[in-house]
Amino acid sequence: xxxxxxxxxxxxxxxxxxxxxxxxxxxxxxxxxxxxxxxxxxxxxxxxxxxxxxxxxxxxxxxxxxxxxxxxxxxxxxxxxxxxxxxxxxxxxxxxxxxxxxxxxxxxxxxxxxxxxxxxxxxxxxxxxxxxxxxxxxxxxxxxxxxxxxxxxxxxxxxxxxxxxxxxxxxxxxxxxxxxxxxxxxxxxxxxxxxxxxxxxxxxxxxxxxxxxxxxxxxxxxxxxxxxxxxxxxxxxxxxxxxxxxxxxxxxxxxxxxxxxxxxxxxxxxxxxxxxxxxxxxxxxxxxxxxxxxxxxxxxxxxxxxxxxxxxxxxxxxxxxxxxxxxxxxxxxxxxxxxxxxxxxxxxxxxxxxxxxxxxxxxxxxxxxxxxxxxxxxxxxxxxxxxxxxxxxxxxxxxxxxxxxxxxxxxxxxxxxxxxxxxxxxxxxxxxxxxxxxxxxxxxxxxxxxxxxxxxxxxxxxxxxxxxxxxxxxxxxxxxxxxxxxxxxxxxxxxxxxxxxxxxxxxxxxxxxxxxxxxxxxxxxxxxxxxxxxxxxxxxxxxxxxxxxxxxxxxxxxx
Ligand SMILES: *Cc1c(COP(=O)(O)O)cnc(C)c1O
Numbered sequence: 001x002x003x004x005x006x007x008x009x010x011x012x013x014x015x016x017x018x019x020x021x022x023x024x025x026x027x028x029x030x031x032x033x034x035x036x037x038x039x040x041x042x043x044x045x046x047x048x049x050x051x052x053x054x055x056x057x058x059x060x061x062x063x064x065x066x067x068x069x070x071x072x073x074x075x076x077x078x079x080x081x082x083x084x085x086x087x088x089x090x091x092x093x094x095x096x097x098x099x100x101x102x103x104x105x106x107x108x109x110x111x112x113x114x115x116x117x118x119x120x121x122x123x124x125x126x127x128x129x130x131x132x133x134x135x136x137x138x139x140x141x142x143x144x145x146x147x148x149x150x151x152x153x154x155x156x157x158x159x160x161x162x163x164x165x166x167x168x169x170x171x172x173x174x175x176x177x178x179x180x181x182x183x184x185x186x187x188x189x190x191x192x193x194x195x196x197x198x199x200x201x202x203x204x205x206x207x208x209x210x211x212x213x214x215x216x217x218x219x220x221x222x223x224x225x226x227x228x229x230x231x232x233x234x235x236x237x238x239x240x241x242x243x244x245x246x247x248x249x250x251x252x253x254x255x256x257x258x259x260x261x262x263x264x265x266x267x268x269x270x271x272x273x274x275x276x277x278x279x280x281x282x283x284x285x286x287x288x289x290x291x292x293x294x295x296x297x298x299x300x301x302x303x304x305x306x307x308x309x310x311x312x313x314x315x316x317x318x319x320x321x322x323x324x325x326x327x328x329x330x331x332x333x334x335x336x337x338x339x340x341x342x343x344x345x346x347x348x349x350x351x352x353x354x355x356x357x358x359x360x361x362x363x364x365x366x367x368x369x370x371x372x373x374x375x376x377x378x379x380x381x382x383x384x385x386x387x388x389x390x391x392x393x394x395x396x397x398x399x400x401x402x403x404x405x406x407x408x409x410x411x412x413x414x415x416x417x418x419x420x421x422x423x424x425x426x427x428x429x430x431x432x433x434x435x436x437x438x439x440x441x442x443x444x445x446x447x448x449x450x451x452x453x454x455x456x457x458x459x460x461x462x463x464x465x466x467x468x469x470x471x472x473x474x475x476x477x478x479x480x481x482x483x484x485x486x487x488x489x490x491x492x493x494x495x496x497x498x499x500x501x502x503x504x505x506x507x508x509x510x511x512x513x514x515x516x517x518x519x520x521x522x523x524x525x526x527x528x529x530x531x532x533x534x535x536x537x538x539x540x541x542x543x544x545x546x547x548x549x550x551x552x553x554x555x556x557x558x559x
Contacts, residue, residue, distance in 0.1 A: 012174040014052045014558050015166055016041065017183035019158060020063075020143055021056045021122065023112060025431045026086060028062030028079045029124070031143055031396075032361040033456050034210055036430065037263075037546075038179055040288035040456075042122065044546040046114035047290075047310050050554060053171055055162040055183075057154060058083055058108055058124040059143040066394045066427040072410030076397050083108050087124065094164035096156050098228055103136045103153075104129050105161040107169070116310060123169070125161050144396065152220050152228055155249070159185030175558055177206040178257070181218050181249030187256040188237055198241070198256060206557045207257035209250055209280070212270045212453045217250040219243075254278055259557040263454040264475050266493065270450050283556065284478055285454040286549035289315075289541065292460035294336075294438035296329035297537075315463075315542035318534050326533060330465055337439020341390060345423045349388050353421075354522050356469075357440030357461075359392035359428055364401040365451035368393065370507065371444060372412035377511045379419055385519035388421040390440060392428040433457065438464035441522060445470035446489060446506065448499075462540035465533035469518065471506060479544060485535050487513050 020035030021027075021042065030036060038054070045052040062079025069075075083089075087108040095102040108124040128137040139153045163186050166173055176186055187205055194200040211217050225247050226235055242252030254260055254275055261281040262268030268282035290309040293301065301308040304321045308314040318326075331351070338349050349355070360366050368391060372378065381387060391409050395402030406424065413422045425432060437443065443461035445452075445468065452474035459475065461468060468486035470476040477493045479485055490506035491497050497505060521528050 011051055012172045014050070014175050014177055015162075015171070015173045016045075016052055016054045016177045016179060017158065017162055017186060018054065018056050018179035019154070019182035020059075021054060022430055023110070023122070025429055026081070027083075027110070028081055028429075029056060029059040029143060030430075031063045031394075033454075034180060036433075037285060037287075037456060039430075040286070040291065040546040041179070041550065042112050042120050043114070043288040043291060044286075044550040046112050046118040046120045047116050048547065048550055048554075049114075049116065049118040050120075050550060050558075052120050053166065053173075054112075054120060054122040055158070055166065056122065056124055057140045057143070057158055058126040058128075059140065060126070060128055061141040061145075063143045064394070064397060068406065068410075068424065068426050070410075072407040072424065074395055074403050074406055083124065083126075086110060090123075090169065092165065092168040093129075094161060094168050096161045096164070097231070098136070098153055098156055099230060101133070101136065103127055103139070103157070104131050105157055105165060107165050123162070123165060125157055125165060127157060148220060148224055149228065151218070152224060155182055155185050155218075156228065159183045159187075160189045162186060163189040173204075175206055176204055177208070177553075177557070178253050179208055180210050181207070181253050184242075184249045184253035184256075187241075187252060188234060191237055191256070192234075196237070201256050202258040205253070205257035206259045206261075206553075207250075207253040208261050208263065208283075209254075209267075209271055210263055210453050211250065212262075212267050212274075212450050214274060217248055219246040219248045221246055251275070261557070264478060266450065266474065266477050267453040281556065283549060283552045284475060284544070285456055285459070286544050286546040287456050287459045287463070289463055289545045289547065292434060292437065293463045293541075294329075294333045294434065296332040297438070297464055300325055300329050310547070312545040312547050313542050316538050318538040318542075323530055326465060326530065330533065333438040333464060334441070337390075337435050340435055340439075341423055341425065344425060347421050347423045349421050349423070353386045353388045354442070354519060355440045356387060356389050356442045356444050357391075357436050357466075358389070358444045358446075359425075359433060359436050360445075360455075360457055362393040362395040362402040362405045363399055364405070365448045366393075367446045367448060368405045369408045369412065370446040370503075371510060372409065373507050374511065375412070375415050377515075378416065381511065381514050381519060382420050384515055385523045387514075387519070390423055390425065390436065392425040392432060392436060394428055433460070437461040437466060440466055442466070442518065443468050443470075445476065446510070447471055447473050449473040449491075449502065459540065459544040462536040462544065465536050467529075467532045467536055468540070469510075469513070475544060479540050481535075481539070483517075484532070485539050486532065487518065489513070 018038040022030030022035040022039040064076035241255040437460040
């Protein structure tokens with residue numbers, strides 16, 4: 001085990017810190033897009049042999065397993081898993097101070113290996129060790145679980161414990177990359193190690209923000225901060241760089257990083273307005289092409305565009321693949337999904353019907369129910385050309401509005417039962433995501449603007465020739481060419497409508513485009529549909545992948 005680490009200990013590394021990382025289904029240490037992005041980052045770094053080491057929490061009880069009753073009411077079951085089946089326990093021990101206790105932190109080691117021979121070590125921090133109190137042992141149990149105090153303890157372990165563990169393991173770190181503000185306490189540790197010289201720390205730190213609205217940024221009352229971090233000098237530093245009223249983790253990271261970026265061009269502009277006076281660059285997100293391309297398209301690309309997986313730019317030449325081969329891959333992927341849906345739900349969906357997919361975290365701003373706003377119009381669309389809908393997504397245990405969305409979808413399913421087949425698949429995870437983004441015909445995305453900093457599932461869909469139909473927010477502003485790469489829903493990026501005006505415009509556009517453009521094209525003009533499938537691959541996937549993204553991080557931030 002120690003030998004396994006030898007090879008990767010040489011040379012300097014980028015230390016990539018993330019509260020959640022989605023590596024594979026069996027490692028349930030992710031909740032949604034942020035974690036899956038971290039996983040894609042690591043996979044691309046492995047393929048490209050970028051010297052990187054990742055740090056996260058072990059989340060011994062995972063996020064949660066979703067169970068839904070017949071009304072769509074969600075209950076959360078603990079996701080029991082055993083890291084020892086998949087990773088190795090390391091000998092090293094470090095500690096972090098919480099209140100007056102020295103909380104011991106151990107680590108697990110997992111290697112993300114690439115077919116290119118690259119390999120990225122991931123360090124999972126764990127406090128469930130002998131010598132810690134029962135309460136402290138639980139700090140690394142639940143991803144995004146517990147109250148503010150629990151979260152701050154996790155952030156102490158991740159940020160401060162993470163820096164110490166990397167050192168204990170012998171890693172030489174040249175840059176610390178914070179994926180969202182959760183790990184920003186690492187900068188506190190670095191300040192203390194660098195004689196409180198913030199210029200030195202800034203030289204070391206990179207911060208990627210993912211939140212486009214003020215309320216989304218993690219903030220802690222100083223009463224709580226002082227209770228957990230008793231050292232007055234430390235708290236002074238936090239106030240100095242992280243805000244005087246409350247400790248704002250994003251602000252802290254922002255003040256202590258020389259390179260800061262948002263995850264799309266729009267998001268970095270919005271972030272600049274949120275934090276005036278800071279320079280915030282843009283590196284648009286991407287997804288790991290090989291991971292999110294289904295087997296049928298992998299085979300096709302391997303045959304016609306060899307090398308595509310490590311050079312996704314080659315997808316620009318998708319036009320060289322015979323049309324019937326593209327159709328065949330699409331049909332096979334759709335069949336796999338429909339079979340899975342029927343097996344899970346008994347819904348009796350068929351392979352021919354136009355299938356719309358919507359799967360993401362169930363939270364208010366994503367507006368999963370927008371397409372169900374007007375049941376009568378949906379019926380009319382279904383008479384123009386038959387449709388079926390597939391939903392999936394977990395609501396955070398304390399997100400009541402998100403949970404209500406699931407119940408509302410179930411009501412929609414009931415209301416349309418006799419005419420339109422609609423299903424909600426339980427327990428959205430990476431494997432189900434892969435099936436969905438490759439199996440449907442149209443990938444729907446209806447967030448409230450400007451809340452979607454990026455969004456990535458539409459990029460996954462594009463890799464499989466699945467066409468995007470989305471509100472102009474996040475990445476879609478950069479990917480969208482109307483009628484060429486897919487379709488927009490609602491106002492143009494620069495149009496400023498009020499909340500209700502925008503919503504009505506979006507609903508109208510959504511139904512009108514389905515009725516007049518999308519459904520007729522799918523059923524009656526297959527050649528035009530094929531062109532959109534091709535363009536999804538050749539004009540979206542070739543660019544919106546994490547290989548391009550990581551090369552940007554290397555040249556703009558890491559070097
Ligand atoms: C890709 C992915 C997401 C992110 O989807 P968005 O459309 O960006 O919200 C969330 N969860 C899982 C499991 C994913 O694979």
